[in-house]
Amino acid sequence: xxxxxxxxxxxxxxxxxxxxxxxxxxxxxxxxxxxxxxxxxxxxxxxxxxxxxxxxxxxxxxxxxxxxxxxxxxxxxxxxxxxxxxxxxxxxxxxxxxxxxxxxxxxxxxxxxxxxxxxxxxxxxxxxxxxxxxxxxxxxxxxxxxxxxxxxxxxxxxxxxxxxxxxxxxxxxxxxxxxxxxxxxxxxxxxxxxxxxxxxxxxxxxxxxxxxxxxxxxxxxxxxxxxxxxxxxxxxxxxxxxxxxxxxxxxxxxxxxxxxxxxxxxxxxxxxxxxxxxxxxxxxxxxxxxxxxxxxxxxxxxxxxxxxxxx
Amino acid sequence: xxxxxxxxxxxxxxxxxxxxxxxxxxxxxxxxxxxxxxxxxxxxxxxxxxxxxxxxxxxxxxxxxxxxxxxxxxxxxxxxxxxxxxxxxxxxxxxxxxxxxxxxxxxxxxxxxxxxxxxxxxxxxxxxxxxxxxxxxxxxxxxxxxxxxxxxxxxxxxxxxxxxxxxxxxxxxxxxxxxxxxxxxxxxxxxxxxxxxxxxxxxxxxxxxxxxxxxxxxxxxxxxxxxxxxxxxxxxxxxxxxxxxxxxxxxxxxxxxxxxxxxxxxxxxxxxxxxxxxxxxxxxxxxxxxxxxxxxxxxxxxxxxx
Numbered sequence: 190x191x192x193x194x195x196x197x198x199x200x201x202x203x204x205x206x207x208x209x210x211x212x213x214x215x216x217x218x219x220x221x222x223x224x225x226x227x228x229x230x231x232x233x234x235x236x237x238x239x240x241x242x243x244x245x246x247x248x249x250x251x252x253x254x255x256x257x258x259x260x261x262x263x264x265x266x267x268x269x270x271x272x273x274x275x276x277x278x279x280x281x282x283x284x285x286x287x288x289x290x291x292x293x294x295x296x297x298x299x300x301x302x303x304x305x306x307x308x309x310x311x312x313x314x315x316x317x318x319x320x321x322x323x324x325x326x327x328x329x330x331x332x333x334x335x336x337x338x339x340x341x342x343x344x345x346x347x348x349x350x351x352x353x354x355x356x357x358x359x360x361x362x363x364x365x366x367x368x369x370x371x372x373x374x375x376x377x378x379x380x381x382x383x384x385x386x387x388x389x390x391x392x393x394x395x396x397x398x399x400x401x402x403x404x405x406x407x408x409x410x411x412x413x414x415x416x417x418x419x420x421x422x423x424x425x426x427x428x429x430x431x432x433x434x435x436x437x438x439x440x441x442x443x444x445x446x447x448x449x450x451x452x453x454x455x456x457x458x459x460x461x462x463x464x465x466x467x468x469x470x471x472x473x474x475x476x477x478x479x480x481x482x483x484x485x486x487x488x489x490x491x492x493x494x495x496x497x498x499x500x
Numbered sequence: 501x502x503x504x505x506x507x508x509x510x511x512x513x514x515x516x517x518x519x520x521x522x523x524x525x526x527x528x529x530x531x532x533x534x535x536x537x538x539x540x541x542x543x544x545x546x547x548x549x550x551x552x553x554x555x556x557x558x559x560x561x562x563x564x565x566x567x568x569x570x571x572x573x574x575x576x577x578x579x580x581x582x583x584x585x586x587x588x589x590x591x592x593x594x595x596x597x598x599x600x601x602x603x604x605x606x607x608x609x610x611x612x613x614x615x616x617x618x619x620x621x622x623x624x625x626x627x628x629x630x631x632x633x634x635x636x637x638x639x640x641x642x643x644x645x646x647x648x649x650x651x652x653x654x655x656x657x658x659x660x661x662x663x664x665x666x667x668x669x670x671x672x673x674x675x676x677x678x679x680x681x682x683x684x685x686x687x688x689x690x691x692x693x694x695x696x697x698x699x700x701x702x703x704x705x706x707x708x709x710x711x712x713x714x715x716x717x718x719x720x721x722x723x724x725x726x727x728x729x730x731x732x733x734x735x736x737x738x739x740x741x742x743x744x745x746x747x748x749x750x751x752x753x754x755x756x757x758x759x760x761x762x763x764x765x766x767x768x769x770x771x772x773x774x775x776x777x778x779x780x781x782x783x784x785x786x787x788x789x790x791x792x793x794x795x796x797x798x799x800x801x802x803x804x805x806x
Contacts, residue, residue: 368719
């Protein structure tokens with residue numbers, strides 16, 4: 190009799206565990222790693238969450254575990270390991286460094302990236318990976334600078350810790366070289382590197398899509414404003430902190446696209462059937478408040494071409 | 501009953517009224533025939549850099565004023581196509597028109613083509629280019645489906661009509677829904693910049709503007725790829741309203757065609773960035789009419805009232 194009771198207890202416990210397991214798997218868990226807690230990645234994430242919530246009827250309301258590490262390689266790895274240990278159903282990454290950190294852990298969890306610059310030519314590759322990257326024609330920045338003033342050199346703010354930003358710097362170096370324009374690299378690895386900008390004498394400055402540079406964008410732009418040097422940015426200046434020209438790929442569009450891809454994978458589609466995409470459409474914003482602060486005249490034609498003008 | 505002197509006063513008053521009416525009516529009636537106007541108002545379609553454009557045309561207007569013995573005034577249209585409305589409301593005597601507006605003006609308003617400038621490169625014609633960024637992965641019409649496009653204006657051959665006829669020739673039934681987004685940039689240069697910057701994936705513009713931009717900045721040529729080229733048509737033609745006195749029309753044509761033969765004319769031509777003017781015939785616009793038929797433009801887009 191005792192043996193029978195024990196047998197039933199085991200069966201009952203098994204049934205309860207099965208039910209619990211089913212309950213847990215009914216609510217997918219999505220881990221998210223940002224390369225840095227900067228407005229661009231926050232905007233991608235906001236659109237991603239909204240996009241995923243729209244799929245709630247078919248997916249259940251997913252639990253989203255967000256990791257916002259300080260932008261350095263150890264913090265990125267720790268964030269990736271944490272999500273792998275939590276055994277989430279899917280990992281979403283914003284920016285190349287966070288994506289690489291997850292891929293280096295060699296987990297079997299599928300990964301969807303967003304906010305990765307030119308992924309087709311980068312090192313963000315893997316079998317269990319898809320996502321939505323972007324490209325911004327960097328040569329356009331050189332054309333804008335030339336339309337603003339006579340320039341023979343440009344300073345490029347990037348971070349050697351971030352792959353996308355390094356590739357943008359190198360690409361600009363090649364493009365500027367063809368036009369006889371010198372490039373001054375400004376590598377931002379820590380906050381005090383911002384002081385490097387105090388000594389530059391270039392005609393204009395380009396901020397690449399570096400999370401580190403954008404964490405201290407306010408400090409960078411304050412130095413540039415003092416020196417009356419116009420700045421352009423690959424990320425939008427949503428806080429209107431003082432960038433004269435921004436040409437960027439919409440973070441909202443990338444977030445929505447990533448949500449759509451994530452939903453397909455969470456619904457059971459194979460990741461290899463979800464093709465990666467590169468968004469090439471851009472938006473051009475010209476800040477006329479900043480131009481008057483800097484004493485720079487923006488050509489009428491450039492104003493006409495802008496997607497948005499801040500007056 | 502009125503008295504005699506009162507009747508006389510009344511009669512003379514009536515005569516005076518009729519005399520005055522006659523005095524005003526006579527010149528008006530003769531004006532409807534072939535009155536030489538006191539001034540010529542010439543319209544120009546907007547280019548990317550209006551300031552440079554005005555500067556170039558101002559030199560020509562001053563020269564024409566001197567040679568014709570009447571004031572030649574310029575007015576810039578706010579957009580392509582507006583010029584035809586102005587002709588209809590009789591507020592223009594002539595205009596320098598692109599090939600499509602010129603063709604529409606000849607068809608719809610009965611404009612008469614006078615002369616076309618020949619560029620410093622020796623060209624009086626232009627053609628349309630359809631182009632993409634080299635890294636776009638777009639190489640034919642099928643790959644343009646559901647992509648964004650930057651066009652110039654619905655009243656341009658190079659920046660609109662050519663694209664439509666090109667799509668039709670490649671079997672596209674509904675060009676309006678073929679692209680994901682259509683933007684009209686208002687100038688050829690802006691359409692080129694839109695594609696360079698990635699604000700649109702496909703663009704269409706005039707070859708003369710495209711080639712000039714590439715010559716000034718070779719990086720543009722390295723980044724863009726021309727996928728289709730239209731036939732050549734007169735780039736800009738001075739057209740005048742048909743009511744303009746024939747003598748004045750002929751004098752205007754003669755002055756323009758003779759410019760290259762005088763030293764002052766040559767100087768003005770240099771400032772206008774042209775070698776000379778050549779006579780233009782309305783048959784040269786037949787190619788545009790054929791292209792419009794091929795494009796199957798909706799009726800509203802064939803009239804200048806759009």
